[in-house]
Amino acid sequence: MSRPRTHRFDTLSLHAGARPDPSTGARATPIHPSASFVFPDADHAAALFNMERAGHVYSRISNPTCAVLEERVAALEGGVGAIATASGQAALHLAIVTLMGSGGHVVASRALYGGSHNLLGYTLPRFGIETTFVDPRDLDAWRAAIRPQTRLLFGETLGNPGLDVLDVPRVAALAHEHGVPLLVDSTFTTPWLMRPFDHGADLVFHSATKFLSGHGVVIGGVLVDAGTFDWDAPAARGKFPTLTEPYAGFHDMVFAEESTTAAFLLRARREGIRDFGACMAPATAWQILQGIETLPVRMQRHVENARRVVEFLAGQPLVQSVRYPERPDHPDHALAARLLPRGCGAVFSFDLAGTREQGRRFIESLRIFSHLANVGDAKSLVIHPASTTHFRVPAADLARAGIGEGTIRLSIGLEDADDLVEDLSRALHAAGKA
Amino acid sequence: MRVDVDGREVYCYTGARSPDPARPSVVFVHGAANDHSVFALQSRYLAHHGRNVMAVDLPGHGRSAGAPLESVEAIADWIAGLLDGSGIARAAVVGHSLGALAALEAASRHPDRVERIALLGPAFPMAVSDALLDAARVDDHAALELIAVWSHSAGKQLGGHPVPGMWMMGSALRLMERSRPGALYVDLRACNGYTNGLAAAAAVRCPALLVLGARDLMAPPRAAQGLIATLAEKRVVTLADCGHAMMAEQPDAVLDALAAFL
Numbered sequence: 001m002s003r004p005r006t007h008r009f010d011t012l013s014l015h016a017g018a019r020p021d022p023s024t025g026a027r028a029t030p031i032h033p034s035a036s037f038v039f040p041d042a043d044h045a046a047a048l049f050n051m052e053r054a055g056h057v058y059s060r061i062s063n064p065t066c067a068v069l070e071e072r073v074a075a076l077e078g079g080v081g082a083i084a085t086a087s088g089q090a091a092l093h094l095a096i097v098t099l100m101g102s103g104g105h106v107v108a109s110r111a112l113y114g115g116s117h118n119l120l121g122y123t124l125p126r127f128g129i130e131t132t133f134v135d136p137r138d139l140d141a142w143r144a145a146i147r148p149q150t151r152l153l154f155g156e157t158l159g160n161p162g163l164d165v166l167d168v169p170r171v172a173a174l175a176h177e178h179g180v181p182l183l184v185d186s187t188f189t190t191p192w193l194m195r196p197f198d199h200g201a202d203l204v205f206h207s208a209t210k211f212l213s214g215h216g217v218v219i220g221g222v223l224v225d226a227g228t229f230d231w232d233a234p235a236a237r238g239k240f241p242t243l244t245e246p247y248a249g250f251h252d253m254v255f256a257e258e259s260t261t262a263a264f265l266l267r268a269r270r271e272g273i274r275d276f277g278a279c280m281a282p283a284t285a286w287q288i289l290q291g292i293e294t295l296p297v298r299m300q301r302h303v304e305n306a307r308r309v310v311e312f313l314a315g316q317p318l319v320q321s322v323r324y325p326e327r328p329d330h331p332d333h334a335l336a337a338r339l340l341p342r343g344c345g346a347v348f349s350f351d352l353a354g355t356r357e358q359g360r361r362f363i364e365s366l367r368i369f370s371h372l373a374n375v376g377d378a379k380s381l382v383i384h385p386a387s388t389t390h391f392r393v394p395a396a397d398l399a400r401a402g403i404g405e406g407t408i409r410l411s412i413g414l415e416d417a418d419d420l421v422e423d424l425s426r427a428l429h430a431a432g433k434a
Numbered sequence: 435m436r437v438d439v440d441g442r443e444v445y446c447y448t449g450a451r452s453p454d455p456a457r458p459s460v461v462f463v464h465g466a467a468n469d470h471s472v473f474a475l476q477s478r479y480l481a482h483h484g485r486n487v488m489a490v491d492l493p494g495h496g497r498s499a500g501a502p503l504e505s506v507e508a509i510a511d512w513i514a515g516l517l518d519g520s521g522i523a524r525a526a527v528v529g530h531s532l533g534a535l536a537a538l539e540a541a542s543r544h545p546d547r548v549e550r551i552a553l554l555g556p557a558f559p560m561a562v563s564d565a566l567l568d569a570a571r572v573d574d575h576a577a578l579e580l581i582a583v584w585s586h587s588a589g590k591q592l593g594g595h596p597v598p599g600m601w602m603m604g605s606a607l608r609l610m611e612r613s614r615p616g617a618l619y620v621d622l623r624a625c626n627g628y629t630n631g632l633a634a635a636a637a638v639r640c641p642a643l644l645v646l647g648a649r650d651l652m653a654p655p656r657a658a659q660g661l662i663a664t665l666a667e668k669r670v671v672t673l674a675d676c677g678h679a680m681m682a683e684q685p686d687a688v689l690d691a692l693a694a695f696l
Contacts, residue, residue, distance in 0.1 A: 004583040017593035052479035054596035062598035070599035081600035227608035252450045260471040261608045
C-alpha cells in the first residue's frame, strides 16, 4: 500500500513541538523564564507530582520552552522523546547514570571528544563506572571488551577529530546481541546527515552547542531515546534494575512497566534531571530552536563549503594528509557512502607536513578562521587538538586516535568558500616561510 | 501484576498498588497493536485515587503470553475470565478502540460482572479498509504509519505532547512496532468482523460513557451515533480538536471524563 504523507524533515525542523501561542497569538515559541508553574488545585498538584497528569511543575524537571526543543529534536531523530540538558557533557552523563551505577562498565570508541574521554576515563571511575576504549573500526575489539558488567556501548557518528565513521548497524547489532543499548554522540552529523536510530542505535545525544544551535552562542545538550530497546528482553534481563525494578525514590515505580517505549526517559527525567539537576535554561532552548529552524539549509552549506576546503587542502604541498571520509583514501570511505550519503559534515582534520612552529604560524596567520575550542559555528574555526581539546589524552591514545603534533582541526562555517580557501592559502604560505 | 487467565499468564499494570477487595475495580483494555501503557496517566491516577486498576496487556500483546484473541466476543469473554482469575466480582471496564468494542460486548454478555463501561474512541461498525488489512496481514510497516497518521489530529501530528519532552507520532509508531508479528492483523480483523455492536448496545443495562474525538479519523464521531442512540443509560463527552489517540492528545480531558463517570 502507498505510504501515508507525514511531515518531512525540513518542515519538522521548523514546526515540530511548536504551535502559535494560544493566549497571545505569538508565532515564535515563547521563552518561559518561570521557575515554577501554578497548580489549578491541590488534587491536580498531587497528580502532577505522582505522574498521574501531564504538565510542568518546576523548570529543573521540565519547562515549556525546553519541551518544544525536546520534541523537535526527538522528531528530527525519529525518537519517542528527549531531554534537554545543560550541556552535551550533561547529556552523556545523564545517559550513563540512568543505566548504571557503581560496578557498571562501558565499552567506548577511543575516537572521542576529549571531554567525553575525560568523563569516561578519569571521572566516572571515581564513582565505580569503568570504561574500556576500543578502536571504533575493530568489531572484534568491541566484542572482546564486553564484560558481564557492560551496560552500554558508546561511540561518535564521526570520531573526533579523525572522522572515524562509526559502523552503527554492526556495533548496534553487537550491543543487542549482548543485551545492552548503543549510545551515539551525533553532534558532528546532526539528524540532517544521519539518523542513528534508522541504523539500530538506541540512544542519541548532541552537544546542541554545535550545529543544532549553529551560531556558537549557547551551551546545551539533548538526549534522545529511540524507544526501541527492550529493557526486559531475555538478553537484557537483570542488567537494568533502574528501569525494571521498583524505584523507592518514586513510589516504587517500575519505569519499564510504566512506559513500554519511554522507560529510559522517564527515569532520566524523574531521577537524573531531578537529582543531578543539569537542566537547560529556557532562553538557551529558545536559541537552539532558532538554530534548528535553519538546520537543513545550514548543514547543506556547511557540507558544500567543507568539500571545497577539503579539495583545496588535499592539493597543497605543505599538507601531508586530509582526513575526510568522502576522500577515497579515507579508511571509512565506503562506510561513509552508505551511512552518510548527504555528506560527512564540516569538521575535519588535516596534518601539516612541517614543524610545530610552522603549525603555530599557520593558525596565527588565519584571518577568517577563529582559533578557539568549539565546532559547528556558522563562522569557521580552527584548533590544534594535541595542545588543547585532547591535551589530557595520553600520547599513545592520541596516536591511536590519529592525532599528531601537526594535526589541525577545522570547523567549516557558512562564509563564501572562496574567502575560506584564500584565507587558508595565505596561512599555508606564511607557514611555509616559517 | 500477573494473572492466570485460561492457563495463560496475563500482565496487568496496577499503578504499583496491590489489589484491595474493598475498593471498586477498573479494567483498562487497549486497542489494536497497543498495550497497557496507552492508559499510563489515567490508570495511574485512578490507582492512586481509590480504585483497583488492572490495565491489561491483551493476550499476544506486550507482556502477556499467548496468541491475540480473534474476535471482539472472545476478548469480552476473556475479560470475564480475567475477573475470575483476579478474584474480582464486578468491575468497570474502560476500553479504547478495539477495547471499546470489547467493553461493550463484555457488558452485554456478562452483565453481572461489568458494572460500568467507558468507551473511548468507539465506532460501530468499526470497518477497516482492505488496503490496511492487506498491509497488516503481511506486517507491512506502512500499516503502522497509516494508523499513526490517522490516529492523531492534524495539529498534534506536529507535536505539542502534554507530557513534556515526548514526541507523540514517534511514540505511537514505536509502540505499534513492538507488536508481535501478525498481532495488528488479528486485531484489525476482530474490529472489522464485529457485527454485534447494536445488539450488544441494546442489551447493555449498566451506565455507559462514550468519549469521542471530534477529529478522530479512525473512529469518527458519526460512526458512534448508532451506539449512542441504542445505549439506554449513556453519557457522551466530545473532545474538541482531538483525534483517536485521545489518551495521549488530551490525557487530562480523558481522565476528567473517566473520573467523573467512574
